[in-house]
Amino acid sequence: MTTPVCTSASNAATALAPASAAAGTHTFPYPSFSSYVKARQPVLLRTARSLTANPSDAEDLLQTALTKTYVAWERIEDHRALDGYVRRALLNTRTSQWRKRKVDEFACDELPEPEPVAAGDDPAERQALHDAMWRAITKLPARQRAMVVLRYYEDLSEAQTAEVLGVSVGTVKSAVSRALGKLREDPELGIVR
Numbered sequence: 206m207t208t209p210v211c212t213s214a215s216n217a218a219t220a221l222a223p224a225s226a227a228a229g230t231h232t233f234p235y236p237s238f239s240s241y242v243k244a245r246q247p248v249l250l251r252t253a254r255s256l257t258a259n260p261s262d263a264e265d266l267l268q269t270a271l272t273k274t275y276v277a278w279e280r281i282e283d284h285r286a287l288d289g290y291v292r293r294a295l296l297n298t299r300t301s302q303w304r305k306r307k308v309d310e311f312a313c314d315e316l317p318e319p320e321p322v323a324a325g326d327d328p329a330e331r332q333a334l335h336d337a338m339w340r341a342i343t344k345l346p347a348r349q350r351a352m353v354v355l356r357y358y359e360d361l362s363e364a365q366t367a368e369v370l371g372v373s374v375g376t377v378k379s380a381v382s383r384a385l386g387k388l389r390e391d392p393e394l395g396i397v398r
Contacts, residue, residue: 238278241287242271249291256299266302270294341391349384356381 246267253263253270273294274287281290342350348370355366356377363381367374388394 237284238275241284245288245291249288249295252292253295256295266295266299269298273298337393338388341388341394344391345384345387349380349387352377352380353384353388 249270250263250267253267254260257263257266270291274281274291277290281287342353345353351370352366355361355369356363361369363374363377367377370377
């Protein structure tokens with residue numbers, strides 16, 4: 206099965222045009238399809254991107270689903286439900302692609318072992334520390350929590366944090382200092398010290 210090739214999903218309507226489009230006259234048998242694609246393409250592309258890991262694959266997936274929709278355009282009775290129809294076509298197409306993929310298995314004498322992870326670079330420990338830090342931050346009062354997040358997670362300066370929150374720079378400094386003191390005393394974060 207071959208599908209029309211175009212550089213992006215936004216060109217799907219152009220790729221589906223009849224041969225008269227090549228002659229210079231763009232007449233679609235279904236002008237409402239063309240306007241639908243132009244209006245809903247960004248939303249449908251987001252859906253396609255959530256189904257695939259690669260943005261290019263998402264565009265191809267959307268183009269295939271729009272091709273199927275175009276073929277069935279006359280049979281679709283309720284055009285208010287077009288998004289649902291296209292989403293179902295996206296899902297069915299992705300499922301078919303997944304089922305058809307070829308999985309190669311190779312027998313070998315030795316099992317490949319993963320590279321040893323450095324002691325301080327264990328992903329599980331990093332995630333546990335990250336989770337413990339967020340739990341400790343959520344225990345802070347709302348104002349201190351906002352300042353810590355803006356200052357350290359959003360990487361704003363003290364002046365920028367003060368401007369965002371509408372307070373003085375001194376207030377940011379003192380509140381952040383108190384918040385960091387509370388975080389240092391948190392028993393869950395004691396393992397880091």
